[in-house]
Amino acid sequence: ESREEKIEESVASVLEEAKELQDSVSSHISNTLSDEQPLRQRAVILDSKIHSLRSSLDSLLSNKLINPSLADKLDEDLQRARCIIVDGDASSLLPGHAQGRFLRMFLGPINVRASRKDVQLKVKEEYNSYRDRTALLFLLFPAALLILRSWVWDGCLPAFPVQMYQAWLLFLYTGLALRENILRVNGSDIRPWWIYHHYCAMIMALVSLTWEIKGQPDCAKKQRGVQLFLQWAMMQGVAMLLQNRYQRQRLYTRIALGKAKRMDVVWGETAGVDGQLWLLCPILFILQGFEAYVGQSLLRTAFVGVVSEWQVIVCGLLLVVMAIGNFENTVQTLMVKSRF
Amino acid sequence: ESREEKIEESVASVLEEAKELQDSVSSHISNTLSDEQPLRQRAVILDSKIHSLRSSLDSLLSNKLINPSLADKLDEDLQRARCIIVDGDASSLLPGHAQGRFLRMFLGPINVRASRKDVQLKVKEEYNSYRDRTALLFLLFPAALLILRSWVWDGCLPAFPVQMYQAWLLFLYTGLALRENILRVNGSDIRPWWIYHHYCAMIMALVSLTWEIKGQPDCAKKQRGVQLFLQWAMMQGVAMLLQNRYQRQRLYTRIALGKAKRMDVVWGETAGVDGQLWLLCPILFILQGFEAYVGQSLLRTAFVGVVSEWQVIVCGLLLVVMAIGNFENTVQTLMVKSRF
Ligand SMILES: CC(C)(COP(=O)(O)OP(=O)(O)OC[C@H]1O[C@@H](n2cnc3c(N)ncnc32)[C@H](O)[C@@H]1OP(=O)(O)O)[C@@H](O)C(=O)NCCC(=O)NCCS
Numbered sequence: 227e228s229r230e231e232k233i234e235e236s237v238a239s240v241l242e243e244a245k246e247l248q249d250s251v252s253s254h255i256s257n258t259l260s261d262e263q264p265l266r267q268r269a270v271i272l273d274s275k276i277h278s279l280r281s282s283l284d285s286l287l288s289n290k291l292i293n294p295s296l297a298d299k300l301d302e303d304l305q306r307a308r309c310i311i312v313d314g315d316a317s318s319l320l321p322g323h324a325q326g327r328f329l330r331m332f333l334g335p336i337n338v339r340a341s342r343k344d345v346q347l348k349v350k351e352e353y354n355s356y357r358d359r360t361a362l363l364f365l366l367f368p369a370a371l372l373i374l375r376s377w378v379w380d381g382c383l384p385a386f387p388v389q390m391y392q393a394w395l396l397f398l399y400t401g402l403a404l405r406e407n408i409l410r411v412n413g414s415d416i417r418p419w420w421i422y423h424h425y426c427a428m429i430m431a432l433v434s435l436t437w438e439i440k441g442q443p444d445c446a447k448k449q450r451g452v453q454l455f456l457q458w459a460m461m462q463g464v465a466m467l468l469q470n471r472y473q474r475q476r477l478y479t480r481i482a483l484g485k486a487k488r489m490d491v492v493w494g495e496t497a498g499v500d501g502q503l504w505l506l507c508p509i510l511f512i513l514q515g516f517e518a519y520v521g522q523s524l525l526r527t528a529f530v531g532v533v534s535e536w537q538v539i540v541c542g543l544l545l546v547v548m549a550i551g552n553f554e555n556t557v558q559t560l561m562v563k564s565r566f
Numbered sequence: 567e568s569r570e571e572k573i574e575e576s577v578a579s580v581l582e583e584a585k586e587l588q589d590s591v592s593s594h595i596s597n598t599l600s601d602e603q604p605l606r607q608r609a610v611i612l613d614s615k616i617h618s619l620r621s622s623l624d625s626l627l628s629n630k631l632i633n634p635s636l637a638d639k640l641d642e643d644l645q646r647a648r649c650i651i652v653d654g655d656a657s658s659l660l661p662g663h664a665q666g667r668f669l670r671m672f673l674g675p676i677n678v679r680a681s682r683k684d685v686q687l688k689v690k691e692e693y694n695s696y697r698d699r700t701a702l703l704f705l706l707f708p709a710a711l712l713i714l715r716s717w718v719w720d721g722c723l724p725a726f727p728v729q730m731y732q733a734w735l736l737f738l739y740t741g742l743a744l745r746e747n748i749l750r751v752n753g754s755d756i757r758p759w760w761i762y763h764h765y766c767a768m769i770m771a772l773v774s775l776t777w778e779i780k781g782q783p784d785c786a787k788k789q790r791g792v793q794l795f796l797q798w799a800m801m802q803g804v805a806m807l808l809q810n811r812y813q814r815q816r817l818y819t820r821i822a823l824g825k826a827k828r829m830d831v832v833w834g835e836t837a838g839v840d841g842q843l844w845l846l847c848p849i850l851f852i853l854q855g856f857e858a859y860v861g862q863s864l865l866r867t868a869f870v871g872v873v874s875e876w877q878v879i880v881c882g883l884l885l886v887v888m889a890i891g892n893f894e895n896t897v898q899t900l901m902v903k904s905r906f
């Protein structure tokens with residue numbers, strides 16, 4: 227009897243505790259939300275104030291109504307204020323880019339916005355190291371295939387390793403596209419084109435998987451397309467390695483700025499990496515030229531009739547489109563940067 | 567002069583406001599976290615209390631030290647308490663399943679846990695409607711291919727539409743696997759096998775993309791593998807539609823329970839859908855048998871030598887593995903459910 231009573235009591239008290247906990251948690255949640263509301267408003271108002279001050283500063287300057295050195299100082303202060311909001315904890319309160327279709331398609335309506343800035347920076351850091359890891363493979367994998375082709379395989383790529391490689395590419399680009407979409411939701415200013423570029427690369431990897439890899443006889447000719455594709459991939463690896471080096475340094479600068487809470491550091495968008503950009507870009511342009519060249523070679527092999535599969539035509543077109551888009555967007559980035 | 571002063575003042579005040587905002591936001595964040603800490607502890611303790619009470623109840627019952635009808639009532643109370651914690655707002659405080667490798671591979675270290683229960687339920691609901699939408703296509707797409715094959719294409723499937731379909735499958739299964747992983751992080755009790763099942767299906771779609779679709783002459787024989795694959799896919803569509811019907815109803819029951827805040831509803835794990843399960847399972851078993859049959863037919867066509875590509879062997883093996891795993895896990899689910 228006493229044991230029965232004891233357990234009855236415990237169960238009743240546990241049920242009561244559960245109800246109380248539920249109440250405390252829901253009031254905690256609603257309190258947090260209502261505390262956040264005014265902060266969110268202040269962040270939005272401040273952000274628009276900074277914008278309007280910047281434009282009045284610009285108009286004063288162009289009408290010569292302000293001393294240029296004072297204008298410089300004020301401009302720096304405004305940048306500093308913006309940096310505090312955008313790179314500090316407050317950034318999680320500013321409306322980010324809406325979650326696009328791509329993310330919704332793959333993930334559903336889950337929110338991928340990190341609520342704290344240090345988490346957002348960690349995500350970005352991890353993205354960079356993911357790119358580092360893959361850029362190396364990007365170089366080594368196709369290089370190994372091409373080397374084995376001439377030394378071991380007698381000029382004839384076997385289908386299986388190439389398809390493994392193409393599957394890996396597909397997986398890789400899907401991951402990059404997802405991660406970049408997530409970064410965008412978390413407030414990154416990444417240009418939409420760089421994401422579209424990865425969609426194109428995904429389609430290309432998918433199409434190349436269905437592309438039949440013909441064997442002997444005469445495979446040197448028949449495999450011309452595959453060979454070009456592998457060369458393009460190696461080139462992508464080089465571009466990625468260079469870009470990573472540059473972008474990692476940019477991020478470190480920003481993290482250092484973010485950690486120095488009061489922002490008592492002299493601040494500059496591209497502080498310390500400006501020089502690198504002017505070194506990087508010519509190399510990028512050369513690579514983009516090569517990309518276009520590979521694309522039109524593919525198109526040529528398709529139309530001359532050596533390999534007349536639709537896959538070759540689609541890949542060729544995609545490469546040309548990607549080359550043009552990359553070039554255009556690199557130039558635009560440079561133009562925006564040189565304006566400051 | 568006065569304009570200069572004015573803008574100088576405004577900039578200084580904006581900079582000051584930005585610093586203040588940063589401070590308020592970071593103290594808001596740390597306050598929220600420290601308020602959450604005790605709630606989190608209470609949730610964890612309560613959860614373990616419920617577990618230990620349940621096991622002492624079981625031992626009292628098996629030693630006949632408690633009146634069975636009282637035991638029933640107490641069991642129901644414990645289930646109700648657990649339901650309040652698991653399906654209420656407090657669930658976001660309980661440790662969920664850790665984010666697995668699959669999610670980290672595709673998304674990086676971003677947190678996909680929804681912090682509020684209603685969002686979690688929305689995610690689940692959207693997952694179900696995603697499955698509904700795709701289940702229909704799952705039926706129609708391969709059915710259309712098979713019908714066109716005999717009516718229009720003279721018994722010979724052209725490569726392109728089949729490859730389109732396989733690419734769509736790959737995309738679909740990747741989405742499902744990502745979403746299910748996300749659900750798991752959000753506290754769903756989904757068995758790991760159902761997720762592995764989708765990894766297997768992803769691999770199968772990928773492998774089938776590289777599978778050359780041979781044309782005339784004699785394509786009826788050569789395309790036997792592809793045909794079996796399409797039949798399996800249609801069968802998957804049927805299984806999904808049935809399963810969705812059942813699972814949507816289960817979810818509605820749970821949402822209704824979650825909304826009735828104080829849980830004054832009589833609660834039961836499978837309330838109202840128990841009967842359906844016993845109808846669903848025989849059909850599932852038949853479908854699983856068919857899955858195994860398709861798998862071994864593929865293996866046979868490969869070994870008899872009509873289509874001796876490695877892709878056919880891999881797909882055959884995967885199908886057999888999936889059939890066995892599905893069967894085992896369906897049986898285990900039934901066993902767990904019948905114990906209550
Ligand atoms: C030109 C380039 C070096 C400029 O980089 P940048 O100085 O970081 O450019 P921005 O200042 O406009 O960057 C804004 C944001 O977009 C991101 N970003 C820029 N280019 C990116 C790219 N190609 N991929 C992913 N993210 C990119 C930056 O990291 C930054 O993110 P943040 O807001 O979170 O800090 C870079 O865009 C680039 O390497 N482009 C060429 C890529 C290419 O052509 N590759 C293929 C060669 S064939």
Ligand SMILES: CC(C)(COP(=O)(O)OP(=O)(O)OC[C@H]1O[C@@H](n2cnc3c(N)ncnc32)[C@H](O)[C@@H]1OP(=O)(O)O)[C@@H](O)C(=O)NCCC(=O)NCCS
Pocket residue numbers: 690746749753754755756757760802805809812813816846850853854857892893896899
């Ligand atoms: C047997 C079956 C109907 C049981 O479903 P159930 O009653 O929901 O099973 P459980 O109670 O164990 O479910 C626990 C959780 O896993 C989820 N779940 C169960 N089976 C699932 C599946 N196959 N796919 C995705 N999620 C599943 C449930 O939705 C539930 O989620 P929740 O905790 O968020 O509410 C279901 O597992 C099933 O349909 N399996 C067979 C699938 C199959 O064989 N398909 C191919 C046929 S060849």
